Amino acid sequence: MATGGSGKVMKECMLTGFGGYHKLKVVDAPKPGSPGDGQVLIKVVASGINFAELHARQGMYKSKDGKVTPPCVLGMEASGTVEEVGKGVETLQVGDRVFCINMFELWKEYVVIPANRAFVMPDEMSFEEAASIPVNYLTAYLMLFDFGNLRKNKSVLCHMAAGGVGFAVTQLCKTVENVTVFGTSSEHKHKAIQANGVDHPIDYRTKDYVEEVRKISPNGVDIVLDPLCGADTKKGYDLLKPMGKLIIFGAANGMTGEHKSFTNLASMWWSLPTFKPLSMMTSNKSVAGFHLGYLSGDDESEAMITDAAADLVRMYKEGLIKPHVDSVWPFEKAGDAMKYIADRKNVGKVVLSWEKKDDTEEKKEGGGEKKDEGNEKPGVL
Numbered sequence: 326m327a328t329g330g331s332g333k334v335m336k337e338c339m340l341t342g343f344g345g346y347h348k349l350k351v352v353d354a355p356k357p358g359s360p361g362d363g364q365v366l367i368k369v370v371a372s373g374i375n376f377a378e379l380h381a382r383q384g385m386y387k388s389k390d391g392k393v394t395p396p397c398v399l400g401m402e403a404s405g406t407v408e409e410v411g412k413g414v415e416t417l418q419v420g421d422r423v424f425c426i427n428m429f430e431l432w433k434e435y436v437v438i439p440a441n442r443a444f445v446m447p448d449e450m451s452f453e454e455a456a457s458i459p460v461n462y463l464t465a466y467l468m469l470f471d472f473g474n475l476r477k478n479k480s481v482l483c484h485m486a487a488g489g490v491g492f493a494v495t496q497l498c499k500t501v502e503n504v505t506v507f508g509t510s511s512e513h514k515h516k517a518i519q520a521n522g523v524d525h526p527i528d529y530r531t532k533d534y535v536e537e538v539r540k541i542s543p544n545g546v547d548i549v550l551d552p553l554c555g556a557d558t559k560k561g562y563d564l565l566k567p568m569g570k571l572i573i574f575g576a577a578n579g580m581t582g583e584h585k586s587f588t589n590l591a592s593m594w595w596s597l598p599t600f601k602p603l604s605m606m607t608s609n610k611s612v613a614g615f616h617l618g619y620l621s622g623d624d625e626s627e628a629m630i631t632d633a634a635a636d637l638v639r640m641y642k643e644g645l646i647k648p649h650v651d652s653v654w655p656f657e658k659a660g661d662a663m664k665y666i667a668d669r670k671n672v673g674k675v676v677l678s679w680e681k682k683d684d685t686e687e688k689k690e691g692g693g694e695k696k697d698e699g700n701e702k703p704g705v706l
């Protein structure tokens with residue numbers, strides 16, 4: 326095996342082709358050499374799994390730079406320790422514990438990234454928690470506080486409330502006075518999402534969530550966060566109160582199980598509504614789209630992310646937010662961990678770790694160690 330600038334070998338979790346869960350494999354790769362100007366070398370401990378990686382494995386993810394094409398390394402967020410800093414880096418030092426965000430390539434033991442994409446973690450934060458912050462909390466933060474302009478006494482409909490973004494959305498909503506959260510999830514997860522702050526849990530599998538929301542709030546809600554797309558986008562729009570905001574940020578309805586389903590995708594596209602500017606004007610509603618992966622490359626976007634990350638660190642230190650880690654899996658089990666998410670088994674964040682041994686047989690659910698302890702409710706204002 327060829328070695329990199331360092332002359333050493335490391336491990337990385339590679340997507341070897343589009344398709345099933347077995348397409349993810351841990352392989353040897355060259356360890357990167359020293360970071361360039363403005364970069365840092367990080368020894369990764371843990372990384373989160375996001376829907377983006379599930380979509381990418383199925384060949385359905387297009388990054389800002391184009392389609393993600395295997396063989397390649399996925400991973401948009403990680404936590405670890407700074408091993409080396411490049412010239413001109415003043416914000417980080419060797420030995421700093423950090424979390425970071427990047428457009429993929431983070432499912433490696435060592436990564437070199439721009440220093441402005443890594444943020445120092447609070448001392449009391451675990452590496453697993455830190456790996457759960459970047460994508461889920463930045464997405465939730467920017468949607469609620471920028472697009473959503475969330476203020477006191479407002480109401481929010483949060484789909485997938487038991488997922489990583491859902492936990493983050495709920496916790497951030499509860500940092501604002503008297504915000505009501507409607508959250509959809511499978512019924513067996515309702516206790517967990519209520520403990521996290523959801524006021525009205527709704528089992529979307531057995532009930533019509535639109536009817537359930539209207540029973541409690543006949544006029545609808547102020548903000549709908551839509552990670553589902555398709556027919557749910559129209560339902561979300563119709564549920565908005567005057568001056569309400571629909572923020573579309575995902576297409577989970579287009580994803581089923583292990584393999585890409587063209588029927589499913591077609592039915593999702595087919596049921597997408599068209600928004601007419603004049604009727605939006607007369608109904609006083611707004612529609613926005615959010616994609617964290619496309620928010621990069623210019624100073625203002627980078628500053629937005631840096632400021633939001635700093636505020637999230639403050640909120641963690643003040644006990645206002647706390648990632649809910651569902652389970653930690655060895656990188657060798659990345660495919661199984663993805664299946665676990667696609668089977669809708671997770672409650673909170675699913676994390677991969679280089680420190681976790683591949684002792685599958687002893688563990689529940691094929692390799693993930695459940696993390697129930699220490700996930701107490703964050704402070705609620």
Ligand SMILES: NC(=O)c1ccc[n+]([C@@H]2O[C@H](COP(=O)([O-])OP(=O)(O)OC[C@H]3O[C@@H](n4cnc5c(N)ncnc54)[C@H](OP(=O)(O)O)[C@@H]3O)[C@@H](O)[C@H]2O)c1
Nearest residue numbers: 376464485488489490510511552574575577615616617669
């Ligand atoms: N635009 C962005 O920048 C951005 C960033 C991050 C995430 N996202 C989007 O946000 C959504 C949530 O992501 P996440 O990371 O929070 O998810 P996650 O933690 O993996 O949550 C998965 C959970 O969502 C629920 N779910 C509902 N519909 C599903 C479906 N069709 N397939 C699988 N699970 C489904 C399941 O629980 P229940 O069935 O119990 O509800 C499942 O356990 C995704 O659509 C993702 O693409 C967008």
